[in-house]
Amino acid sequence: MDEVNDILVDQAAAALRNLQVPEGxxxxxxxxxxxxxxxxxxxxxxxxxxxxxxWTLAASIVLLLGLxxxxxxxxxxxxxxxxxxxxxxxxxxxxxxxxxxTGTIVFPDQRTQKYVMHVIMADPAxxxxxxxxxxxxxxxxxxxxxxxxxxxxxMPAQKTAMAQDLExxxxxxxQLEQINIIDEMRTWNSDASKPVGKRQIHGRPASGxxxxxxxxxxxxxxxxxxxxxxxxxxxxMQADGLPKVTVVYTDFLWDxxxxxxxxxxxxxxxxxxxxxxxxxxxxxxxxxxxxxxxFGEFNNGAFPDQFSxxxxxxxxxxxxxKFMPAQAAMPPGISPIGTPGTAPAPLxxxxxxxxxxxxxxxxxxxxxxxxxxxxxxxGTDWHYAGKGVALGEAGRPVVWYRPAGxxxxxxxxxALAVRDIPAAEVPTVxxxxxxxxxxxxxxxxxxxxxxxxxxx
Amino acid sequence: MFIERxxxxxxxxxxxxxxxxxxWQTIYRILGHDAxxxxxxxxxxxxxxxxxxxxxxxNWGGLLRRLATLRAIDALRRRRQEPIPxxxxxxxxxxxxxxxxxxxRELSVRLREALRDLxxxxxxxxxxxxxxxxxxxxxxxxxxxxxxxxxxxxxxxxAGLRDKLQQPTQTKRRSQTAGEVSNG
Numbered sequence: 354m355d356e357v358n359d360i361l362v363d364q365a366a367a368a369l370r371n372l373q374v375p376e377g378x379x380x381x382x383x384x385x386x387x388x389x390x391x392x393x394x395x396x397x398x399x400x401x402x403x404x405x406x407x408w409t410l411a412a413s414i415v416l417l418l419g420l421x422x423x424x425x426x427x428x429x430x431x432x433x434x435x436x437x438x439x440x441x442x443x444x445x446x447x448x449x450x451x452x453x454x455t456g457t458i459v460f461p462d463q464r465t466q467k468y469v470m471h472v473i474m475a476d477p478a479x480x481x482x483x484x485x486x487x488x489x490x491x492x493x494x495x496x497x498x499x500x501x502x503x504x505x506x507x508m509p510a511q512k513t514a515m516a517q518d519l520e521x522x523x524x525x526x527x528q529l530e531q532i533n534i535i536d537e538m539r540t541w542n543s544d545a546s547k548p549v550g551k552r553q554i555h556g557r558p559a560s561g562x563x564x565x566x567x568x569x570x571x572x573x574x575x576x577x578x579x580x581x582x583x584x585x586x587x588x589x590m591q592a593d594g595l596p597k598v599t600v601v602y603t604d605f606l607w608d609x610x611x612x613x614x615x616x617x618x619x620x621x622x623x624x625x626x627x628x629x630x631x632x633x634x635x636x637x638x639x640x641x642x643x644x645x646x647x648f649g650e651f652n653n654g655a656f657p658d659q660f661s662x663x664x665x666x667x668x669x670x671x672x673x674x675k676f677m678p679a680q681a682a683m684p685p686g687i688s689p690i691g692t693p694g695t696a697p698a699p700l701x702x703x704x705x706x707x708x709x710x711x712x713x714x715x716x717x718x719x720x721x722x723x724x725x726x727x728x729x730x731x732g733t734d735w736h737y738a739g740k741g742v743a744l745g746e747a748g749r750p751v752v753w754y755r756p757a758g759x760x761x762x763x764x765x766x767x768a769l770a771v772r773d774i775p776a777a778e779v780p781t782v783x784x785x786x787x788x789x790x791x792x793x794x795x796x797x798x799x800x801x802x803x804x805x806x807x808x809x
Numbered sequence: 810m811f812i813e814r815x816x817x818x819x820x821x822x823x824x825x826x827x828x829x830x831x832x833w834q835t836i837y838r839i840l841g842h843d844a845x846x847x848x849x850x851x852x853x854x855x856x857x858x859x860x861x862x863x864x865x866x867x868n869w870g871g872l873l874r875r876l877a878t879l880r881a882i883d884a885l886r887r888r889r890q891e892p893i894p895x896x897x898x899x900x901x902x903x904x905x906x907x908x909x910x911x912x913x914r915e916l917s918v919r920l921r922e923a924l925r926d927l928x929x930x931x932x933x934x935x936x937x938x939x940x941x942x943x944x945x946x947x948x949x950x951x952x953x954x955x956x957x958x959x960x961x962x963x964x965x966x967x968a969g970l971r972d973k974l975q976q977p978t979q980t981k982r983r984s985q986t987a988g989e990v991s992n993g
Contacts, residue, residue, distance in 0.1 A: 359967065359971065361916075361971070361974050361975075362967050362970050362971055362974060363939075364913075364916055365916040365917065365919060365920035365923075365970070365974060366920065366935075366939035366940065367913075368913035368914070368916040368917040368920070369838060369839075369916075369917040369920050369921070369940060370838070370939065370940050370942070371913070372838055372841075372914075372917055374833075374834050374837040374838050374841075375833065375834075375837060376830055376833075376834070377829055377830035377833050377834075378829060378830075378832075378833040378847070378850050382847050382850060382851075383825060383829055385851070386825065386850060386851045386854050387821055387822060387825055387854075389851060389854075389855070390821050390854045390855060390857075390858050391821050391822075393855065393858055394819060394821065394858055394861075
């Protein structure tokens with residue numbers, strides 16, 4: 354009986370399969386579908402750009418200070434090859450990686466700072482960073498879990514733990530999950546590389562390739578000839594006005610059994626727990642205002658020459674001198690100023706913690722302000738005129754722009770008062786344009802003929 | 810490294826030109842219904858867009874065929890309480906006589922009805938194998954499972970369809986029930 358009915362199933366399938374159906378959708382339907390998908394895709398690409406930018410800014414800033422591990426996501430984006438595609442394919446297959454990351458930052462004034470981290474990545478949205486050498490973060494451990502949006506930073510010497518909820522907003526989780534090395538490498542163009550020869554690394558033959566991936570600068574990848582997995586990666590990054598950064602990844606262990614407790618975001622027993630939030634939600638103009646305020650406070654009460662990441666570089670030493678205890682030794686490479694006649698003393702654990710928290714909070718606020726400023730999503734015709742203006746100086750225009758969808762301009766003055774003004778009343782003081790084309794909000798010089806500040 | 814990385818945009822016009830007809834036919838064959846098919850057609854491409862956000866698509870044809878099948882089965886199941894249409898303008902390729910064609914049309918209606926009562930995964934695998942004529946390996950690759958699992962799922966789907974195809978169609982059951990009520 355079953356056989357008979359099996360034939361019936363086959364007959365029915367054949368009948369449906371052979372049914373004459375229209376050859377294709379109507380032109381109208383096809384056009385409507387294409388329009389809809391292309392619109393959604395464009396929105397998505399824009400969102401990714403914005404998200405990338407948020408992360409780029411945040412990561413770049415915290416890297417300068419050694420206050421966060423976020424840069425790892427960017428700097429580890431340097432995979433390898435055999436044929437390059439072979440290595441990328443091998444990396445796609447791994448589910449965990451452990452490596453040592455050694456970074457060297459050369460500041461525009463030729464000061465240097467070195468940092469070393471031990472990194473474990475797993476599954477693939479979790480990462481553990483142990484800060485081994487470098488700055489005030491040495492000795493601390495950070496664990497990020499991008500599935501649960503939690504971060505745990507441990508300071509074993511002080512038995513202190515900072516537990517953070519990563520504030521992403523409900524629509525951002527997917528994008529954030531994409532910010533990890535495995536997903537990044539999946540998107541790499543395997544054609545964008547050229548062989549640079551062979552050499553022995555730890556007694557094993559390895560093939561080298563130089564690759565340049567969009568947004569990731571130039572990297573040299575050495576991959577084991579047998580496993581086709583990277584054994585050493587060197588990445589070099591530089592953008593105008595920013596420090597040169599060289600990062601070398603070594604001591605790779607791929608797909609090792611990972612002790613899950615190392616990736617836990619639950620504070621260990623016996624630790625004093627401080628809870629906070631790491632805000633990556635959509636910024637508003639209020640973040641711009643607070644970013645300007647923090648920038649000004651870091652810069653001894655004056656708005657910076659440039660409201661940008663590049664503008665932050667000379668401000669950091671000023672802030673360190675301002676906020677660090679009077680006789681403290683400055684972190685290597687950051688402090689250009691000593692205390693004459695007095696031997697610097699190392700920071701106590703409590704001082705390290707206080708400075709770390711203060712900078713972490715301030716940098717986040719500045720980062721959010723920079724993310725908002727110059728972003729075409731939030732407004733157009735962005736101007737900055739804060740150079741030489743003191744924080745609190747009412748009536749001196751600092752930032753103005755036309756908010757998205759509005760005919761009027763929004764003006765922020767030195768006292769951080771915000772008001773909307775008609776286009777005809779836009780300031781004519783010398784200003785620079787906040788330009789997001791580079792993703793860095795680095796201003797460009799714009800000539801301005803007259804100096805006539807608007808009335809407060 | 811410090812510079813923004815620009816995501817690559819997908820050439821949807823080219824993809825639609827290459828695979829649009831296949832997507833439409835896959836959907837229409839399962840649904841036999843213009844309005845539902847139009848909705849599914851859009852949903853299929855939007856679902857494909859979601860996929861591109863997670864991964865690089867290596868096989869657009871396979872992906873779209875699977876998504877089209879899934880969307881069509883979903884639509885079929887949403888209309889579980891409604892009779893399956895039997896439009897007269899659908900003809901059967903390769904059939905000669907009107908009687909044979911009518912029988913084939915009746916069978917296809919009954920199969921659509923049976924498919925919507927199957928578990929979704931079974932219906933999906935059945936359609937991919939018997940309507941889209943994909944190999945076990947292709948199906949396994951698309952739904953991310955093993956060939957063995959595909960075989961087992963297909964076996965269960967066929968068993969389920971055997972039982973359902975023996976039963977009178979829902980349309981007939983309804984007319985019988987209506988007849989009983991009116992006669993009663």
